[in-house]
Amino acid sequence: MAQVITTKTTDNSNKSYRTYGKKAEKEKKPLFRMTNYILMIIGVVILFVGYVLLTGGGSDDPNQFNEAIFNTRRLVVAPITILIGLVLEIVAIMWRTPVRKKDNEPTTEA
Secondary structure, eight states: OOOOEEEEOSOSSOOOEEEESHHHHOOOOOSSOHHHHHHHHHHHHHHHHHHHHHOOOOOSSTTSOOGGGGSHIIIIIHHHHHHHHHHHHHHHHHOOOOOOOOTTSOOOOO
């Protein structure tokens, strides 16, 4: 088993840690994968559609009341669409695709 050694410099001006061993040799992985970005784009499009559904219903004359602001599209459909878009954005951020095992790695099945 490899040993990981972390050292701290004693100089107060430079508070850095250096790591030696297997941990230092790991390659940096991207934060998100292609699946995450596709889900994020779909979520943004759904949010945009929800906000477009909220528009309209105003009156040109301030003395005239327009009943169109109380229709079902603005009170029910648009908020539900926006909530679906927000939930999809959260799922897109949290989604983690499973890592495939390499062919040469031994399996530890019991």
